[in-house]
Amino acid sequence: xxxxxxxxxxxxxxxxxxxxxxxxxxxxxxxxxxxxxxxxxxxxxxxxxxxxxxxxxxxxxxxxxxxxxxxxxxxxxxxxxxxxxxxxxxxxxxxxxxxxxxxxxxxxxxxxxxxxxxxxxxxxxxxxxxxxxxxxxxxxxxxxxxxxxxxxxxxxxxxxxxxxxxxxxxxxxxxxxxxxxxxxxxxxxxxxxxxxxxxxxxxxxxxxxxxxxxxxxxxxxxxxxxxxxxxxxxxxxxxxxxxxxxxxxxxxxxxxxxxxxxxxxxxxxxxxxxxxxxxxxxxxxxxxxxxxxxxxxxxxxxxxxxxxxxxxxxxxxxxxxxxxxxxxxxxxxxxxxxxxxxxxxxxxxxxxxxxxxxxxxxxxxxxxxxxxxxxx
Numbered sequence: 001x002x003x004x005x006x007x008x009x010x011x012x013x014x015x016x017x018x019x020x021x022x023x024x025x026x027x028x029x030x031x032x033x034x035x036x037x038x039x040x041x042x043x044x045x046x047x048x049x050x051x052x053x054x055x056x057x058x059x060x061x062x063x064x065x066x067x068x069x070x071x072x073x074x075x076x077x078x079x080x081x082x083x084x085x086x087x088x089x090x091x092x093x094x095x096x097x098x099x100x101x102x103x104x105x106x107x108x109x110x111x112x113x114x115x116x117x118x119x120x121x122x123x124x125x126x127x128x129x130x131x132x133x134x135x136x137x138x139x140x141x142x143x144x145x146x147x148x149x150x151x152x153x154x155x156x157x158x159x160x161x162x163x164x165x166x167x168x169x170x171x172x173x174x175x176x177x178x179x180x181x182x183x184x185x186x187x188x189x190x191x192x193x194x195x196x197x198x199x200x201x202x203x204x205x206x207x208x209x210x211x212x213x214x215x216x217x218x219x220x221x222x223x224x225x226x227x228x229x230x231x232x233x234x235x236x237x238x239x240x241x242x243x244x245x246x247x248x249x250x251x252x253x254x255x256x257x258x259x260x261x262x263x264x265x266x267x268x269x270x271x272x273x274x275x276x277x278x279x280x281x282x283x284x285x286x287x288x289x290x291x292x293x294x295x296x297x298x299x300x301x302x303x304x305x306x307x308x309x310x311x312x313x314x315x316x317x318x319x320x321x322x323x324x325x326x327x328x329x330x331x332x333x334x335x336x337x338x339x340x341x342x343x344x345x346x347x348x349x350x351x352x353x354x355x356x357x358x359x360x361x362x363x364x365x366x367x368x369x370x371x372x373x374x375x376x
Contacts, residue, residue, distance in 0.1 A: 001112060002039040002080045006073050009033040010061065010365040011296075015324055019294065020139040022166035022193035023055040029294050030061050033329075033359070034068070036076075036107045044111025045350060046302065048103040049266030049293040056191065056293075057241075057267065059099045067100035069369075076104060077371040084108040085272045098244065098269035105270030106302050114349035119305070121344050124275060126308030130341040133307075134160030134315040135323060136189070136292070139169055143176045150177050154184070159340040160315040162187040162215070167194060171205040178209040185315075189215040192241055196225040206235050213260055216240045227257035236260040240291060244268060249277055253284045260314065264291040265306055266299060278311035289314035297321055297330030301350035304334070308344045318342060329358045 011031050018027045032048040050057065050064040071094055081087045084105050091101060113123040121128075135158040140146040150161055163173060165188045178186060186209070194202065194217045206214050215238040218225040223242060230237040238260035243249045245268070252258040261281045265274040278288040290307040293299070300318055307316040320342065321333035330352040334342050345351020 001082070001108065001115065003036050003076050003111070004039055004370070005037045006077065006369040007035040007037070008065070008068060008073070008367050008369065009035070009359065009363050010065070011329070011359065011362040012364050013296065013325055013327075013329075013362050015294070016322070016326055018138070019324075021164045022139075022191045024053075026051070026294065030364075031296070032061060032064055032068070032103060033298065034103050034107045036111050038111050038115060040115045042111055042114040042349075044107040044109070044114065045298050045354065046103045046106035046110060047266070047296060047299045048099055049264065049295065049299065050099040057099065059097060063097070064100040064103070067097045068104065069367075072100060072104045073369045076108075077369060081108065084112055084270070088270060088272055099266055102266045102268070102270040105272060106265065109271050110302075110349040117348055119344075119346050119348065120302070120350050121305040121308040124271060124305060124309060126305060126344065127310055128308040128344060130337060130339070130343050131304055131307040131312075131318070132315045132339065132341050133318045133336070134158055134162060134185070134187070134340065135319045136162045136317050137164065139164050139166065140173075143173050146173050147176050147180045150181065150184070154181065156320075157336050157338075157340055158319070160185040160187065162189050162317065164188075165190050165193070167198070170202075174205060174209050174211065186211050187213040187215065189240075190217040192216055192219045194218055196222055199225060199229050203229060203233060207233065211235050213238050215260075215262060216242065220244075223252055223255055223257045226252070227255045230257055230259055238262055240264070243277065245273065246276060246280060249280055253281075253286065258286055261286055261288040262291040262317075263288055263306075263312070264293055265302060266293055266295070267291075271302065271306060274306055275309065278309065282311040287313045290316040290318060292317035292319070294324055296325060297328045297333055297352055298350070298354075300334055301330070301345055301352050304342055304344055305350060315340065327358055329355055329362065331355055
């Protein structure tokens with residue numbers, strides 16, 4: 001593949017409603033959208049999942065922009081690349097910055113699949129026509145409001161609900177949701193909010209109220225605390241932020257700190273790494289699923305293609321487009337179908353195209369990069 005130019009747009013989109021987690025509240029999403037223009041005339045699209053501020057991760061929009069501008073796009077434009085995986089190998093000597101690397105690699109995957117006239121799902125080895133999904137519910141202003149929001153999502157057709165929790169917002173809301181919906185597949189996600197001393201308390205209320213999965217309650221480096229929580233429990237202990245590469249996954253598996261793996265392609269460095277992580281987890285009989293990070297339809301299309309692979313067996317956090325955005329930037333928004341599923345796009349690449357008017361309205365900054373340099 002030869003990339004002739006790259007366009008990096010910074011967009012800002014309002015969310016349907018504020019999304020609150022243990023590390024903050026988001027009302028509008030600021031994101032980087034990358035478009036690669038190939039010699040073939042095809043384009044490759046991807047979005048960077050880094051947030052405005054380095055709260056969930058050490059990366060942010062500005063650090064990702066700098067990394068793309070200074071290192072990744074110049075490398076990509078300087079010489080041809082045979083496959084997206086080869087590109088990752090080329091930039092492997094650059095430490096860190098997995099979100100910045102991911103957006104470049106994922107745009108290459110889209111371009112690669114389009115040039116081969118095949119869907120991204122097919123290129124990755126996906127087999128499913130539809131993928132099962134769930135919905136993530138942020139921290140609400142009151143417990144009754146939370147119960148009502150969960151009920152609304154169940155009426156929409158979702159079968160699995162994940163509640164964001166933190167110290168002081170955990171047992172009471174979980175109890176209320178369980179009592180209101182006794183048969184609900186209920187997960188919780190803490191985004192590293194708890195001290196390691198909370199192992200016993202989390203185990204008690206999660207077991208008492210039939211929580212199916214507890215995700216990342218402790219800091220990413222606290223693998224042993226997750227192992228202790230995982231010991232002999234009736235619920236799964238899911239790792240997200242703790243798993244950054246194959247070595248960290250192997251360590252968690254060896255210490256028996258994980259019984260479910262959340263794979264976010266935009267967080268771990270792209271689709272190549274995501275596929276490898278899911279394969280390793282499957283080899284250890286640990287189920288994997290695709291996580292979400294408030295993506296637009298571009299990132300959602302990548303995630304749905306990844307979730308179509310056979311090693312992803314649990315419902316993904318890839319809700320319908322209207323869950324987060326009233327106006328999409330793609331021509332075919334994702335709608336929830338029967339069985340709490342999303343259809344896997346079958347067209348070339350990610351199977352969707354940009355709506356120019358929507359992108360222009362959301363655009364805050366744009367830059368074009370070429371092999372000889374760049375211009376505004």
